[in-house]
Amino acid sequence: MLSASEAVAPQSAQPVRMAVPSRLADPALWLFGILVVALVLLVANPILRLVWDSFSSADGGATLRNYTSGLGRSRNLQALLNSLYLGGAVTVLALALGVPLALAVSRTNMPCRNLTHMGVLAAFVMPNFLGAIAWILLAGPNAGWLNRLWLEVFGGAGDDRGPFNIYSFWGLAFVIALYTFPLIYVFTKSALDLISTELEDAASIHGAGKFRTLTRVTLPLVMPSIVGAAILIFLESVALYGTPALIAIPAGINLATTQIVSFFEYPLRVEQAAAFSMPILVLTVVMLWVQRRLLSRKGFVSVSGKGGERRPFDIGWWKWPLLAYAALVSLLTVVMPLAILVLASLSKAWGRGVAKGNITLANYYDIFFQQLTVREAIVNTVLYSGATALVCVLMGLCVAYAVQRRITPWPGVVQFLALAPVAVPGLILAIGLYAAYAGPPFSLYGTGTLIVVAFTTRFLPIAVTACAAAVRSLNPELEEAVRVLGGGRITVLARVVFPLLKTTLVGVFILVFVICTKELSTAVFLTGPASRVVSVLTLDLSEQGNYETLAAMGVVLVVITTLVVAAGMRIAGRDFMLRRP
Amino acid sequence: MPNMPNMPNTSNMSKLHLKHIHKNYGTTAVVNDLSLELRQGELVTLLGPSGCGKTTTLRMIAGFIELTAGSIEMNGQQISGAGRTVPPEHRGMSMIFQSYAIWPNMTVAENVGFGLDVRRTPAAESKRRVGEMLEVVHLGHLAHRYPAELSGGQQQRVALARAMVVRPEVLLLDEPLSNLDANLREEMANEIRRLHDEFRFTTVYVTHDQSEAMTISDRIAVLNLGRLEQIDTPWNLYNRPHTPFVAGFIGRTNLVSATLRAGCITLDGLHGEVPIQDEAARDRADARVSIRPQSLYLGTDVLGALPMGRVAVVSRTYLGEYWDYVVRPLGGGDTLKVHAPPSSVLEIGHESALSVDPRGVAVVS
Amino acid sequence: MPNMPNMPNTSNMSKLHLKHIHKNYGTTAVVNDLSLELRQGELVTLLGPSGCGKTTTLRMIAGFIELTAGSIEMNGQQISGAGRTVPPEHRGMSMIFQSYAIWPNMTVAENVGFGLDVRRTPAAESKRRVGEMLEVVHLGHLAHRYPAELSGGQQQRVALARAMVVRPEVLLLDEPLSNLDANLREEMANEIRRLHDEFRFTTVYVTHDQSEAMTISDRIAVLNLGRLEQIDTPWNLYNRPHTPFVAGFIGRTNLVSATLRAGCITLDGLHGEVPIQDEAARDRADARVSIRPQSLYLGTDVLGALPMGRVAVVSRTYLGEYWDYVVRPLGGGDTLKVHAPPSSVLEIGHESALSVDPRGVAVVS
Amino acid sequence: QTSLDALHEAAKKEGELTWYIVYLPSEDAELMSRTFTARYPGVKVNVVRTTAQVAFQRLNQDLKAKTANCDVFSSTDIAHYLDLKKRKLLMKYVPAASATMDKRLQNLDPDGYYHVASVAMVGLVYNTQKVKAADAPKSWNDLVDPKWRGLASVGHPGFSGFVGVWAIEMRKLYGDGWFKKLAANKPQVGRSIIDTVTTVTSGERSIGAGPINLAAMMAEKGNPLAIVAPKEGPVLMLSPSAVMANAPHPNASKLFMEWLLGSEDVDKLSIDRFGVPKRAGAKPRPGVLGLDDSKTALRPDPQESVDGVPEVIDLWRDAFGV
Numbered sequence A: 001m002l003s004a005s006e007a008v009a010p011q012s013a014q015p016v017r018m019a020v021p022s023r024l025a026d027p028a029l030w031l032f033g034i035l036v037v038a039l040v041l042l043v044a045n046p047i048l049r050l051v052w053d054s055f056s057s058a059d060g061g062a063t064l065r066n067y068t069s070g071l072g073r074s075r076n077l078q079a080l081l082n083s084l085y086l087g088g089a090v091t092v093l094a095l096a097l098g099v100p101l102a103l104a105v106s107r108t109n110m111p112c113r114n115l116t117h118m119g120v121l122a123a124f125v126m127p128n129f130l131g132a133i134a135w136i137l138l139a140g141p142n143a144g145w146l147n148r149l150w151l152e153v154f155g156g157a158g159d160d161r162g163p164f165n166i167y168s169f170w171g172l173a174f175v176i177a178l179y180t181f182p183l184i185y186v187f188t189k190s191a192l193d194l195i196s197t198e199l200e201d202a203a204s205i206h207g208a209g210k211f212r213t214l215t216r217v218t219l220p221l222v223m224p225s226i227v228g229a230a231i232l233i234f235l236e237s238v239a240l241y242g243t244p245a246l247i248a249i250p251a252g253i254n255l256a257t258t259q260i261v262s263f264f265e266y267p268l269r270v271e272q273a274a275a276f277s278m279p280i281l282v283l284t285v286v287m288l289w290v291q292r293r294l295l296s297r298k299g300f301v302s303v304s305g306k307g308g309e310r311r312p313f314d315i316g317w318w319k320w321p322l323l324a325y326a327a328l329v330s331l332l333t334v335v336m337p338l339a340i341l342v343l344a345s346l347s348k349a350w351g352r353g354v355a356k357g358n359i360t361l362a363n364y365y366d367i368f369f370q371q372l373t374v375r376e377a378i379v380n381t382v383l384y385s386g387a388t389a390l391v392c393v394l395m396g397l398c399v400a401y402a403v404q405r406r407i408t409p410w411p412g413v414v415q416f417l418a419l420a421p422v423a424v425p426g427l428i429l430a431i432g433l434y435a436a437y438a439g440p441p442f443s444l445y446g447t448g449t450l451i452v453v454a455f456t457t458r459f460l461p462i463a464v465t466a467c468a469a470a471v472r473s474l475n476p477e478l479e480e481a482v483r484v485l486g487g488g489r490i491t492v493l494a495r496v497v498f499p500l501l502k503t504t505l506v507g508v509f510i511l512v513f514v515i516c517t518k519e520l521s522t523a524v525f526l527t528g529p530a531s532r533v534v535s536v537l538t539l540d541l542s543e544q545g546n547y548e549t550l551a552a553m554g555v556v557l558v559v560i561t562t563l564v565v566a567a568g569m570r571i572a573g574r575d576f577m578l579r580r581p
Numbered sequence B, C: 001m002p003n004m005p006n007m008p009n010t011s012n013m014s015k016l017h018l019k020h021i022h023k024n025y026g027t028t029a030v031v032n033d034l035s036l037e038l039r040q041g042e043l044v045t046l047l048g049p050s051g052c053g054k055t056t057t058l059r060m061i062a063g064f065i066e067l068t069a070g071s072i073e074m075n076g077q078q079i080s081g082a083g084r085t086v087p088p089e090h091r092g093m094s095m096i097f098q099s100y101a102i103w104p105n106m107t108v109a110e111n112v113g114f115g116l117d118v119r120r121t122p123a124a125e126s127k128r129r130v131g132e133m134l135e136v137v138h139l140g141h142l143a144h145r146y147p148a149e150l151s152g153g154q155q156q157r158v159a160l161a162r163a164m165v166v167r168p169e170v171l172l173l174d175e176p177l178s179n180l181d182a183n184l185r186e187e188m189a190n191e192i193r194r195l196h197d198e199f200r201f202t203t204v205y206v207t208h209d210q211s212e213a214m215t216i217s218d219r220i221a222v223l224n225l226g227r228l229e230q231i232d233t234p235w236n237l238y239n240r241p242h243t244p245f246v247a248g249f250i251g252r253t254n255l256v257s258a259t260l261r262a263g264c265i266t267l268d269g270l271h272g273e274v275p276i277q278d279e280a281a282r283d284r285a286d287a288r289v290s291i292r293p294q295s296l297y298l299g300t301d302v303l304g305a306l307p308m309g310r311v312a313v314v315s316r317t318y319l320g321e322y323w324d325y326v327v328r329p330l331g332g333g334d335t336l337k338v339h340a341p342p343s344s345v346l347e348i349g350h351e352s353a354l355s356v357d358p359r360g361v362a363v364v365s
Numbered sequence D: 001q002t003s004l005d006a007l008h009e010a011a012k013k014e015g016e017l018t019w020y021i022v023y024l025p026s027e028d029a030e031l032m033s034r035t036f037t038a039r040y041p042g043v044k045v046n047v048v049r050t051t052a053q054v055a056f057q058r059l060n061q062d063l064k065a066k067t068a069n070c071d072v073f074s075s076t077d078i079a080h081y082l083d084l085k086k087r088k089l090l091m092k093y094v095p096a097a098s099a100t101m102d103k104r105l106q107n108l109d110p111d112g113y114y115h116v117a118s119v120a121m122v123g124l125v126y127n128t129q130k131v132k133a134a135d136a137p138k139s140w141n142d143l144v145d146p147k148w149r150g151l152a153s154v155g156h157p158g159f160s161g162f163v164g165v166w167a168i169e170m171r172k173l174y175g176d177g178w179f180k181k182l183a184a185n186k187p188q189v190g191r192s193i194i195d196t197v198t199t200v201t202s203g204e205r206s207i208g209a210g211p212i213n214l215a216a217m218m219a220e221k222g223n224p225l226a227i228v229a230p231k232e233g234p235v236l237m238l239s240p241s242a243v244m245a246n247a248p249h250p251n252a253s254k255l256f257m258e259w260l261l262g263s264e265d266v267d268k269l270s271i272d273r274f275g276v277p278k279r280a281g282a283k284p285r286p287g288v289l290g291l292d293d294s295k296t297a298l299r300p301d302p303q304e305s306v307d308g309v310p311e312v313i314d315l316w317r318d319a320f321g322v
């Protein structure tokens, strides 16, 4: 068909590759097609099941009764409201913790930036459960160390109680925020890492001081990341069970998730539980809509294709208060809880605190040489978490790219599907996953694959959200330049988008990896004899009251994850935006 | 009539054919019924004011944005439009973006070598060609720098090298030289033309620089508000503009009212008659005429110039290479700009004879 | 001597003083011992080839990069250098970046209004000034667009408006008009000069466009490889270049070998004598002389031109506004470029007399 | 013994079984599995250890999908067994070994579908640094004594089956109004019954109603804990086990049940781990209460505990608001 043109075309011209009559020959189309199918399988399947369940009565008929009985009672509604308040409070706190630190590390000349960075990630590595326990020890109203310290220093005011009470709404919000703010931090920081300083220079030369530059230019530019992370945190804290159960119940706060769990007590009311989670799902849609409104037509392209470099901002004496804040956050999130943890792991009896004769290495010995399940579980955990993180990064990038560049039809729906799993309480999701994959045709019962599939479903939203924000920051012309030179979408992804977003992707990898090591609600449902993971063992140990071993395991986990994190940051390699001095 | 340099000496086959293409954003038409036909090996420049739709047109040719209406054919086959769209990567084109779009994560050499990699050129040849091309754009010594460490003009040359090294069938250049100094710009323009000729690219070139457009192009298409005003050879466009817009846009000109009678032009306020070069003009009293400032002479001593009458100097500016005089016919009428060599000095208010080279005069409406 | 347009009519106070500034990246010197003094209200253009350090110099003035050595003073007070550095936001400057650096998340109006907001200009006044400025750059109708929805030239004009609306003390412009078409460029250059004069900015202007530099500048500083070659008024720079580099960089020129004797220049291969304009030249046989192509004439009929001898036409190009001839003296020696009006037509190989306007001749070494 | 050997032979042909286990932590369950295989070579036990809710959910999902994964089901919630039995999903099998158990543990199900596999006790615990032995609470009713206002710690019946059973017994002892009085005394309400021990150990609260075995273990490590059997008697927590009707490895399952109920291995393991041995007359580890150590022991019968739990949860929620 090209004979005519080839006859006249001189040999020197490049071979023509126009012989593409069918769009189906585009491998990218297949890739994105498969991804969307995978997404539907992964997410739509359990979610649709959930929706279906919420409308079916126990004997299989269609009914609205689940809604009336699930949501009809004022106590249940109150629980839902409380959860929303909690989500809001956690989000606000996490923003207040994460954003300043991200700014400080990515854009200022504050000292100890690397240390701060490691500190935030270390905070994240700490299993939530342990963090909560550590905080009960620290800020329990009667015996919390902080309270005791306060009383030592300032004396008691009438009663014997210090000012901190972890068993309160704000205590709960605070503890959750402490362990979720790294999400905001990582999202924001990786977005900031892509912003060319020139955009900020433009603000300062037009008279804006450092603070105004940050608030008027820098932060708005990373809005997609911040909003994305905030939505994730909001939904996540609405759907969280572990920490709330430890603190909310003693604090006397009813939450949606604690409510849902009670639907699982005998007599089982799965359908009501499903109905009860519908509002959270609807909320997800609302959130997505809000996000769209917030970001609307605005552009967020920070990687323009015209060089672009990044310099740390000299913030003068401001760096000291900032450093103090970073140190305070690290102290709160890592140093103090970790100290408690290490102490407990080295104790014979954690209840005795620091005392002579209470110190031992036996707990570590126990883990490595005595316990039958722990070593294998650690290996499994690292394996599954690593695999999940990898799959999430790749899939998240592709899905986000396809959505942002509107390659797939119905990008809005795809985006919803990619975000929905956050809104579904883990246990409910796990039931759906178990139903979908344990039996034939997949027959994944008891395999590691099932765990990876479940984790991927659950944490894909993190990857997609982060990648979507990051893709927004790329000038599409960078991609078009690839395509006009003959590279397909896959080349675009592999050679340009992937390397450009390296920091973001490494960040996502770390986030997902760490979260997987902590994931409990799905793991507890899906693990089999050969696929145990550490998080489930920690639950066991905690039920056994064996906190010393638990703490030792926490420490081991912190060490392992820190190593993975460090390796990840190594891989990220040279920052091409940083100008060599 | 002088010979016309750079006349297309290419085959007559239509390589790229834009058929009545339209592009709307919302309700605003950005490209409006544009038709253009490029022969194999031709270099056509798109010229037009800022925001007239040049980039949009290039992007439609490359396949990045869909047409609202119309179609584009390449080698006789539709590549854009309703029905069949060939994705950019299969069009065998390459492009320089106005934003450069160089990849910040790759060194200069990697940026330039990318297209060859994608085309699976053997490593040794790829390396050689990248090296050669970097020498052409004078960046050989910066091969291992990252874009963030380059000056604006150097970045632009990376984009230029990247687009040309692959020897595309169709080369799309969006203001490829805007950030280069005059000497370099001239040199690069020559290189583009040389490579274009050597490898027989078909090139669509967007530039704001008219002298660049004049030297480099086979034909120039003048766009305005998304519409094609005129497409012609540089010589014709300059000397035979069809519309006031083209006359005003290509080079400086005087757009003045005149009377057409019996094949001759008489400017308002002057009595000299100038024969019409364009045969088609009919007699009328409200014609608009374009006269190039450098076809006007203060004095009557220039060979082949026709006397027009007398004028007075209104103002003048020294522009290094010439004087820019504004004169007014003593009989009233529109003021005229006249370029005079640095050696001819007339004070403001002085009177002088005015003569005109008739080849610089065109009836535009 | 003709009067020199745009001579600085400003106070004598030194507004901005660059004292022996240096900038090294690693071991490569990017700016090398540059000294420059700007008077209050002066407009100085930095001119130089791509990569010579213009942007770097601007960025040092703005305070974005630290000097390796030297210092910068403003109003007599050090603002950069060892010891004391004033952050950019306290320098009362504004700047157009080569990459525009307009904020993608703000509309055109928000971008332009930013500087006024920051200065706490009352909302009503801010709105009025933004509106006025947008009219100046012809973007009034696009006030509510986001940058991604603008063409390249429109984006550049947003950057221009944003920098000028705040009426800074010092305005730094890095190729502010590179993506605009000729007419708009001229208009914008006039607007910049008008606002500069009206609000008495002190302006440092970087451009590649020499005619722009010539019209707009009070003085022009020519940089090469990070060094200052010459700083002078446009007229002097063009007519009295001090170095071959400057002569070659500012406008086209012929750099030829010549003999200097008794205050006269004789080109190799020609016999005509041209009196030296520059007093300081001493007699020697190996001098380099710059002769502007438009100061050369084919023929002897031009007023004030001195006869040089006879030449033959080697080649010629039609450039729309003039013919570009290359001629060789019959007695041998360097070829010369000659610009001739469109009306003078000589075929290749023909002989002609050559004459020269001595004001276009300068001894450069 | 001969019948056991025959069972072993039959079991070896099946080679393995899957055990859904709730009342033991993974580690102990795994240990059990290995001990069993050591005792009966050629029969492997796949341990699936989860929480009660999850185990039951999984079982139901398996049933829905008609994939029989589970052979032996050992949960903590008696309600599950009543439900399964009603749905005819349990295999009727009375292990010979059940006769060796303490009388009080026998015949949990008169029809022989499920049997007690594990026993735990809920009693009173207190922090020895905060409370002197003489002042320690002696009766369940001390929990509502103003002396312990703001100092006690209990679990939540809505989140813990054990607490549910405990609450049923409290209701039986003191009536519906007791929960209001308890609430007025401001105890800390933990999610699980284990949280009570944690809270008391940390000193956050001084006394609690918690699992005695756990408290004893922690006390032995050196934590400042002590246990008290209330004068009304500790509450017994019975965890049943049953073979599934559709068990893919019926013989191995039966063998496992025999071992679970009557073997010395199991008693030894349970004594090691501060558990309550089931065998009649067996002595637990020193410091732990055995079945013979208190005159009375409180325990609802299966149907009672199933019907009673939702009621006490409602009473509880009305009293505490959560």
Ligand SMILES: Nc1ncnc2c1ncn2[C@@H]1O[C@H](COP(=O)(O)OP(=O)(O)OP(=O)(O)O)[C@@H](O)[C@H]1O
Pocket: A579, A580, B148, B149, B150, B151, B152, B153, B154, B179, C025, C028, C030, C048, C049, C050, C051, C052, C053, C054, C055, C056, C057, C098
């Ligand atoms: N980080 C860096 N490391 C090394 N060299 C650099 C770095 N940044 C810039 N340069 C070099 O410094 C020189 C001056 O750069 P500058 O941007 O000032 O040039 P310029 O005069 O503005 O050029 P143009 O006209 O092309 O914009 C260039 O040769 C550039 O390659």
Ligand SMILES: Nc1ncnc2c1ncn2[C@@H]1O[C@H](COP(=O)(O)OP(=O)(O)OP(=O)(O)O)[C@@H](O)[C@H]1O
Pocket: B025, B030, B048, B049, B050, B051, B052, B053, B054, B055, B056, B057, B098, C148, C149, C150, C151, C152, C153, C154, C179
């Ligand atoms: N997304 C968009 N929505 C609305 N209008 C747009 C959008 N993108 C571009 N335009 C408008 O389309 C017109 C043509 O843009 P285009 O980039 O093709 O101009 P151009 O000829 O390349 O101009 P320049 O010389 O300034 O680069 C401009 O007026 C621009 O404002």
Ligand SMILES: [Fe+3]
Pocket: B178, B208, B209, C178, C209
């Ligand atoms: Fe230009």
Ligand SMILES: [Mg+2]
Pocket: B054, B055, B056, B098, B174, C151, C152, C153
């Ligand atoms: Mg454009």
Ligand SMILES: [Mg+2]
Pocket: B151, B152, B153, C054, C055, C056, C098, C174
């Ligand atoms: Mg520059």
